Amino acid sequence: MENKKIKIHFISFGILAAAAVWYAAAQFFLVPKNEMSLNSSIKTGKKVLANCEKIYELDPARLKFSEARKEVGKFRYTTVVDKLARAHGIGPSDYDIRTEAVIKRSSRQTQGATMIIKTVDMMSLTSFLNEFLETWPGLEIDTLDLRSNDAEDDWKATLRFTYTVK
Incomplete structure (x- = not known):
C-alpha cells in the first residue's frame, strides 16, 4: 500500500513538474512574441493616427x-x-x-x-x-x-x- 502511495506521489509530482516546465516555456516563448506584436500594432496605430491628423490638417474639406x-x-x-x-x-x-x-x-x-x-x-x-x-x-x-x-x-x-x- 505504501508503494502505491509513493507511486501516486511521484506521478503527481511529475505531472506538476511537467506543467510548471510547460508554463515557464510558454511564458518564455509566447509572451515576448505577443508583446512584440502588441508593440508593433501600437506603432502602426500611431502612424495611422498621425496620417489621419495630417489629412485633417492639410485638407479638412475631404472629411465633408x-x-x-x-x-x-x-x-x-x-x-x-x-x-x-x-x-x-x-x-x-x-x-x-x-x-x-x-x-x-x-x-x-x-x-x-x-x-x-x-x-x-x-x-x-x-x-x-x-x-x-x-x-x-x-x-x-x-x-x-x-x-x-x-x-x-x-x-x-x-x-x-x-x-x-x-
Missing part, C-alpha cells in the same frame, strides 16, 4: 465629402471639376463639361458627364484623374479618348464619367 456622397444631387460635376482642374493646372478655358440628368433606379442614383479637355499635358491629366477618382469613390471613367495636338506632350482628352450612389 462623406455627406455629399450620400446623394447624387449633392455631387456637382462642375464644382468638383473646376476645383480639381485648377489645382492641377487645367484652366477653365481649357475644358468643357456637359452633365446629364440624375437617373434613379431602385436604390441607386447615377449621373453621367462628358468632359472635353482641349489642351493638357500628361502629368496634369493623370494627377487630375488620380485625385478625382481617389476623392470620389463612386465615380468611374467609362471612356477616355486621347488625341495628340501635334505638339510634344500636348493632348486633347475626352472623358465620359458616371457617378453612382448606392
Whole structure:
C-alpha cells in the first residue's frame, strides 16, 4: 500500500513538474512574441493616427465629402471639376463639361458627364484623374479618348464619367 502511495506521489509530482516546465516555456516563448506584436500594432496605430491628423490638417474639406456622397444631387460635376482642374493646372478655358440628368433606379442614383479637355499635358491629366477618382469613390471613367495636338506632350482628352450612389 505504501508503494502505491509513493507511486501516486511521484506521478503527481511529475505531472506538476511537467506543467510548471510547460508554463515557464510558454511564458518564455509566447509572451515576448505577443508583446512584440502588441508593440508593433501600437506603432502602426500611431502612424495611422498621425496620417489621419495630417489629412485633417492639410485638407479638412475631404472629411465633408462623406455627406455629399450620400446623394447624387449633392455631387456637382462642375464644382468638383473646376476645383480639381485648377489645382492641377487645367484652366477653365481649357475644358468643357456637359452633365446629364440624375437617373434613379431602385436604390441607386447615377449621373453621367462628358468632359472635353482641349489642351493638357500628361502629368496634369493623370494627377487630375488620380485625385478625382481617389476623392470620389463612386465615380468611374467609362471612356477616355486621347488625341495628340501635334505638339510634344500636348493632348486633347475626352472623358465620359458616371457617378453612382448606392
